[in-house]
Amino acid sequence: xxxxxxxxxxxxEEIEAPPASAEAPARMLSIGVSPHxxxxxxxxxxxxxxxxxxxxxxxxxxxxxxxxxxxxVLMSIVGAVATEAGIQRLRHMPVTILDLSAVLTGLLLxxxxxxxxxxxxxxxxxxxxxxxxxxxxxxxxxxxxxxxLVGRAVIFVSYSKxxxxxxxxxxxxxxxxxxxxxAINSVTGATPLAAQGLVRKGELTIxxxxxYKPLLFGNPWGCIGEVSAVLILVGLAVLLYKGLxxxxxxxxxxxxVVILSWILGMDPLFAALAGGLLIGACFMATxxxxxxxxxxxxxxxxxxxxxxxxxxxxxxxxxxxxMFAILFMNGLTPLIDRYVRPxxxxxxxxxxxxxxxxxxxxxx
Amino acid sequence: xxxxxxxxxxxxxxxxxxxxxxxxxxxxKISDGPNPERVLIPLTQHVGSPCxxxxxxxxxxxxxxxxxxxxxxxxxxxxxxxSGEVASIAKFTHPSGRDALAVxxxxxxxxxxxxxxxxxxxxxxxxxxxxxxxxxxxxIVGMGGAAFPTHVKxxxxxxxxxxxxxxxxxxxxxxxxxxxxLMVERAQDVLHGARIISRAVGxxxxxxxxxxxxxxxxxxxxxxxxxxxxxxxTLPAVFPQGAEKTLIKTITGRDVPSGKLxxxxxxxxxxxxxxxxxxxxxxxxxxxxxxxxxxxxxxxTGRGNLRVKVGTLVRDVIDxxxxxxxxxxxxxxxxxxxxxxxxxxxxxxxxxxxxxxVLSKESIISEEPGHFTCIRCGRCVRHCPMNLMPYLLGSxxxxxxxxxxxxxxINDCVECGCCAYICPTKNPLVQLIKVGKEGYSRRKxxxxxxxxxxxxxxxxxxxx
Numbered sequence: 001x002x003x004x005x006x007x008x009x010x011x012x013e014e015i016e017a018p019p020a021s022a023e024a025p026a027r028m029l030s031i032g033v034s035p036h037x038x039x040x041x042x043x044x045x046x047x048x049x050x051x052x053x054x055x056x057x058x059x060x061x062x063x064x065x066x067x068x069x070x071x072x073v074l075m076s077i078v079g080a081v082a083t084e085a086g087i088q089r090l091r092h093m094p095v096t097i098l099d100l101s102a103v104l105t106g107l108l109l110x111x112x113x114x115x116x117x118x119x120x121x122x123x124x125x126x127x128x129x130x131x132x133x134x135x136x137x138x139x140x141x142x143x144x145x146x147x148x149l150v151g152r153a154v155i156f157v158s159y160s161k162x163x164x165x166x167x168x169x170x171x172x173x174x175x176x177x178x179x180x181x182x183a184i185n186s187v188t189g190a191t192p193l194a195a196q197g198l199v200r201k202g203e204l205t206i207x208x209x210x211x212y213k214p215l216l217f218g219n220p221w222g223c224i225g226e227v228s229a230v231l232i233l234v235g236l237a238v239l240l241y242k243g244l245x246x247x248x249x250x251x252x253x254x255x256x257v258v259i260l261s262w263i264l265g266m267d268p269l270f271a272a273l274a275g276g277l278l279i280g281a282c283f284m285a286t287x288x289x290x291x292x293x294x295x296x297x298x299x300x301x302x303x304x305x306x307x308x309x310x311x312x313x314x315x316x317x318x319x320x321x322x323m324f325a326i327l328f329m330n331g332l333t334p335l336i337d338r339y340v341r342p343x344x345x346x347x348x349x350x351x352x353x354x355x356x357x358x359x360x361x362x363x364x
Numbered sequence: 365x366x367x368x369x370x371x372x373x374x375x376x377x378x379x380x381x382x383x384x385x386x387x388x389x390x391x392x393k394i395s396d397g398p399n400p401e402r403v404l405i406p407l408t409q410h411v412g413s414p415c416x417x418x419x420x421x422x423x424x425x426x427x428x429x430x431x432x433x434x435x436x437x438x439x440x441x442x443x444x445x446x447s448g449e450v451a452s453i454a455k456f457t458h459p460s461g462r463d464a465l466a467v468x469x470x471x472x473x474x475x476x477x478x479x480x481x482x483x484x485x486x487x488x489x490x491x492x493x494x495x496x497x498x499x500x501x502x503x504i505v506g507m508g509g510a511a512f513p514t515h516v517k518x519x520x521x522x523x524x525x526x527x528x529x530x531x532x533x534x535x536x537x538x539x540x541x542x543x544x545x546l547m548v549e550r551a552q553d554v555l556h557g558a559r560i561i562s563r564a565v566g567x568x569x570x571x572x573x574x575x576x577x578x579x580x581x582x583x584x585x586x587x588x589x590x591x592x593x594x595x596x597x598t599l600p601a602v603f604p605q606g607a608e609k610t611l612i613k614t615i616t617g618r619d620v621p622s623g624k625l626x627x628x629x630x631x632x633x634x635x636x637x638x639x640x641x642x643x644x645x646x647x648x649x650x651x652x653x654x655x656x657x658x659x660x661x662x663x664x665t666g667r668g669n670l671r672v673k674v675g676t677l678v679r680d681v682i683d684x685x686x687x688x689x690x691x692x693x694x695x696x697x698x699x700x701x702x703x704x705x706x707x708x709x710x711x712x713x714x715x716x717x718x719x720x721x722v723l724s725k726e727s728i729i730s731e732e733p734g735h736f737t738c739i740r741c742g743r744c745v746r747h748c749p750m751n752l753m754p755y756l757l758g759s760x761x762x763x764x765x766x767x768x769x770x771x772x773x774i775n776d777c778v779e780c781g782c783c784a785y786i787c788p789t790k791n792p793l794v795q796l797i798k799v800g801k802e803g804y805s806r807r808k809x810x811x812x813x814x815x816x817x818x819x820x821x822x823x824x825x826x827x828x
Contacts, residue, residue, distance in 0.1 A: 029692050030728050031707050033795040035781030036700040036721075037383055037538065038729050041788045043739055101739075141739045141789075246742070247375065288741040293753065295378070295746070342751040344773045345609060346622035353621045353628065 043140075047100035049242050053235035054107055054283065060231055061224035065115030069224050072122045073110035076151070079126020080106030087135040101140050105129050108148035108283060111225025112276060112323070113155075117162055125151040145330045146290045149323050156323070192221055192274045194319040196266060208267030215273035225279045229272075236282040245286040248295060249302045253281040256306025264314055277309065280322035290330040297333075297340040304329045379610070379749040380602035381782045383538050383701065385577065388660040389667040390541040394549055396671050397657070398684040399473060403446055403675030404456050405431065406466040409714040410505040411512045412438035417467060423450045426478035428650050430501075431467050440513040441503045444478075445653035445673035446471035459697045459704055459711050466712065469675070477650070487560050487646040492518075495564040502645040503652045503715070507637030508532060508543075508606065509698055511716035514638055518564045520627045527630040529567040530615060531558045531639055533574040533581060534599050534606035537699025540719040542656040543636045545669045547574065547581035550640055551588035553647075557639030558594065560646055565632055570594040572636075573611055577601040603701060604780040608633045610749050622776050637718070652715055659685045663693035663722035672713050678720055679709035694728050696721040701781045729790070736762035736796065737789045744783035744793065750776050754783035758793045761800030766807040769800050777801070 062070045084102035088095045097103070106126045113122055129151025137143040156163050192211045199208075214220065216229050225232070239245045254272050261271035272278070285291060285305055292301050305325050312321020408414040415432030419425055425444040433441040448471040458464035484490065484498065500515035520526055531554065535543040547554060558570050572585045576598050586596050597615055599605050609620050611633060618629045626633055641652050657672045665686030672681055678695065682688060696703040697717050713720075736759055744754035753772055760768045777797050784793040 029705075029707050029709070030694040030725075031705045032694070032729065033792060033798070034696075034700075034702050034704070034779075035383075035785045035794065036694060036696050036703065036705060036723065036729065037727075037785065038790060039381070039383075039786050039788075041786075042790070043788050046739075046741070046788055141737060288739050290740075293740060293742045293745045293755065341753060342745065344622065344752050344776045345613070345750040346619045346624070346776060347773065349619035349629075350621035350623065353624070 043101070044099045046244055047104050049244055050239065050283070051100060051104055051107060053238040054104075054111065054225075056234050057225055057228060057231040057279070058107065058111060061111065061115070061227045064218060064220070064227050065224055068117075069115035071119050072113050072115060072117050073107065073224060075119050076110035076113065076122035076126040076129075077103055077106030079123040080109065080130045080147075080151075081126075083127040083130040084135065087131060088139075091135075093139070096140070099140070102130055105134065105147045105151075108225075109151045111279060112148065112152050112223050112284075114163060114165075115224050121155055121159055121162060125155040127151075128154045141289055143289055144334065145327055146284055146287050149284060149327050149330075152323055153327060192219075192270070193313065196270065196274070197319060200265070208270035211270055211274065215270075223276065223279075225283075226276055229278050232278045232282055239282070239286070245282075246295070246298050248298045249286045249291060250281045252299050252302035253285055253305045253309075254278070256303045257309050260306065260310040261313075264310070266314075271310075271313075275313075275320040276322040280309075280326055281305070284322070284326050285329075290333060292333050292336045292340060294337070294340050294342055297336045300336055300340060301329050301333060304332065378746050379751070379782075380604065381747050381785050382601075383603055383785060385601075386538045386660070387541050387544070388539065389658050389669055390544055392541075392545075392668045394542075394545045394656055394669045394671060397673065398670075398676060398680045399471075399475075400446070400673065400676045400680045401471050401473065402451070402677070403469050403471065403673060404466045404677065404712040405442055405445065405469065405675035406456070406458050406464050406712060406714055407432045407442060408458070408464050409442060409511060409674070409716060410440045411510065412436060412440070412516075414465065415439060415442055417453050417465070419450050419453075419467065421450055421452055424448070425450060425469060426476050428481050428653055429478040430503075430651070438513055438516055440505050440515070441501065441651075442467075442674075443503055443651040443653050444469060445675050447474050447476040448472045457708055457711050459706065459714060459717065461704065461707075466675075481649040481651075483649050484646045487556075488563055490563070492564045492566070495560060498645065499564070499642060501651070502641075504638065504641050504645060505652070505715050506635055507641060507655060507715065507718065508635035509702070509716055509718055511714070514561075514634070514642070517632060517634070518561065520565060520632075524627045525630055526565040526567045526627055526632045528569045528571060528616065528632070529558060529562045529565065530611060530631060530633045531570065531572040531594075531636055532606055532608075532611060532633050533572055533578070533585070533636045534611060535578075536575065536601070536603045536606040537701055537703075537719070538603075539660045539721045540658045540699050541660070542658045542669050542718050544578050544581050546636050546640050546656060547572075547578075548584045551584040553643040554585070554636045554639045555588050555592065555594060556647070557641065557643035558634070560642050561632070561634055561639065567632060571597050571615055573597045573599050573615060575599045575601045575605060603782065604749055604778070607749065607778055607780055609778065622773070655713070655715060655717065657681065657713055657717055658719040659722075660719070661693075661696075661722035661724075662727055663689055663695075663724040664720075665689045672717075674715055675712045677709065678706065678711050678713065681713060681720055682709060682722065688722065690724045690726075693725045694723040696723065701785065702779065736791055738791065739789055741788055743786045743788065747782045747786045749780060749782060750778060752777055754793050754797070757800060758783075758791055758796040761796040761803065764803065766800070766803040769804040774800055774804055 081097050081102045085095050085097050109125050109129050129147040133147030133150030134143045219227050258268045258272050262268040292298050308325030308328050309321045312318055413434045413436035415434045417432050419431045426447045429444045430441050431444050448469050451468040451470045453467050455463040456466040496515045496518045504514040505511040533547050562570050574582050604610055612620055612626055612631050620626055620629055654671050654673050656669055658669050660667045695706045700721050738755050748754055756772045757774055779794055781794050
């Protein structure tokens with residue numbers, strides 16, 4: 001009998017001893033693989049900043065477009081987020097709508113739609129954007145095409161009647177006198193790019209410079225996100241300041257369009273400001289997932305976008321070409337990434353060294 | 365730096381990151397570390413073959429007495445850092461995480477030096493061969509963290525000429541300030557050591573490279589150089605500026621060829637700590653038994669730059685600095701970008717330990733995805749100092765595509781950690797790359813043996 005308590009005592013000692021001894025707490029230190037510190041930026045943070053950069057133009061677009069514009073933006077966000085959550089549920093994956101990427105896709109889609117659309121079209125567009133544009137490829141980071149533009153392309157083709165007629169009739173912009181807009185409208189009744197198409201054919205005479213002010217500060221003919229070039233550039237400035245996008249894409253894209261349009265006889269400043277070029281170059285083409293990874297790859301991508309946009313603008317039935325141009329170059333991105341790669345440190349030097357050694361060997 | 369330079373850098377420069385410097389101990393003078401009663405001196409503290417123990421259990425040893433050595437060329441002897449009695453020679457936890465043979469010495473706290481420890485009378489007049497022999501016997505290794513035996517670096521093959529000695533004072537790791545203090549307080553020693561090294565390799569030009577964020581070190585080294593002819597080169601402050609290849613590129617504008625050594629471009633890089641150790645060895649005769657260790661971080665009460673005896677347990681050093689603060693966090697030997705985190709405090713400080721960084725529980729990174737997720741932001745590509753495509757290295761490794769890893773130059777990766785640091789999805793890129801390197805080399809070995817077997821087989825068949 002006396003053995004039993006002794007055994008128990010030993011047992012309790014064994015259990016209690018580790019925390020008391022010097023060894024035990026030390027074994028509870030955290031370990032990990034280097035680096036042991038990380039940058040503060042996260043995916044959610046980046047998405048949040050892009051949304052923030054889009055806010056000025058969104059707010060102004062909704063102000064100009066009124067309630068219907070608000071519903072369009074809201075519905076495309078709802079469509080995108082609900083689809084993301086639904087598909088992730090179905091796939092038994094963690095639901096990641098809180099990373100804001102679906103919100104951003106929905107917002108971008110909404111900004112590329114005309115303000116007077118019936119509510120179910122943006123809803124459908126948001127759903128298509130996420131389902132066919134993103135989740136079908138495996139979700140964030142795996143898609144080939146810009147999801148917002150996939151959604152827009154589908155509804156653009158399916159409901160082209162709505163897409164081309166749901167623009168604002170009367171402008172409501174603080175800096176623009178409605179007389180000047182009315183004056184232009186009374187001449188053309190068409191969107192600026194379409195009007196300039198007619199000008200080129202000689203069917204119309206209206207100077208491109210008459211459009212500068214509305215395009216910069218209050219464009220009634222465009223989509224919700226095309227209302228003001230200035231506010232888009234403000235958003236771009238935020239992204240560049242935070243180091244979130246590479247300057248090469250907007251600069252090379254817009255630059256290419258400007259130069260080619262100028263060669264083809266269009267007013268270059270008008271070419272830069274009109275249509276969806278700025279929002280496309282600043283917010284669509286710069287989408288991380290669907291543009292090349294390297295600096296030179298980005299340049300090729302952006303110049304390609306510019307060339308395609310100009311070709312579509314000048315030589316197709318479409319008044320605008322930004323959407324299809326970006327989608328086209330998205331498709332080429334894997335190819336660009338395959339062939340445009342940085343030469344690692346020391347690889348050129350090694351080749352040079354080997355060539356020299358060979359020469360020496362030949363000489364000997 | 366002009367405005368145009370700044371714009372140019374913002375638009376075009378790639379490579380490297382800017383983690384918060386957190387040089388908490390930079391203003392603290394070097395002081396003596398603890399006087400431990402027990403030290404564990406690992407027989408492997410360097411790149412190369414492990415040493416064989418030269419002492420036995422129960423033997424009395426003195427400070428500076430050689431207690432381990434190896435016949436191998438790439439190796440460095442180890443010496444007793446205290447006087448006392450050998451308690452055991454056994455396997456103990458090594459900072460690398462594996463258990464390794466170490467000599468356990470119970471100190472008599474007297475620090476009696478061994479016999480025969482005497483300064484070299486005229487080190488700058490010595491023959492290169494004699495300098496190398498002395499450096500080898502002194503057990504000197506690269507003190508920047510890699511711990512490559514210095515005598516090997518001082519002995520380039522006869523067809524390579526070393527023209528330039530770069531004294532590496534770029535302490536780009538956050539928190540660490542040991543090299544900085546060394547340059548500020550002992551500039552003459554650093555230069556003296558550099559002169560001895562340059563004498564050994566015949567380098568005509570000595571460049572001391574210091575980051576622009578350390579003006580005190582720059583002026584101290586400039587003053588010490590005086591009219592001696594050594595140049596002080598001001599480096600941009602970016603991590604990993606102190607990495608050998610990056611450093612050579614910045615100073616000479618030349619790349620070290622892939623898979624080759626600095627000597628292939630006529631350069632030799634030695635850390636300021638190594639230079640100071642060489643100087644001390646020739647001035648006093650005492651081998652490398654102490655090194656300067658920065659203790660800093662928000663998980664430790666005190667901070668400082670301590671002269672620590674090799675073999676002192678991390679526990680003793682942390683206790684000397686007031687102990688852990690706020691419970692158990694993370695203890696990193698080296699800097700937080702490339703250092704090794706330890707699971708126990710009972711690991712010894714080795715010749716390669718430049719810092720003990722203690723992060724509190726709150727500072728430990730907790731968010732890390734369970735699997736490889738990439739949003740293709742391109743930051744890793746932009747920030748890789750070696751111009752690699754880290755996201756491809758990571759995804760190939762994650763998918764087990766070992767054969768593809770060669771096409772993305774996996775062996776050129778220096779594991780500096782910039783990619784993982786900057787990654788917004790917090791992918792463990794360095795871990796994936798380490799795994800990838802292992803998988804790639806294993807596959808390569810396997811393919812080679814398969815090829816060999818096949819050749820032998822066909823040879824047999826043809827013979828038959």
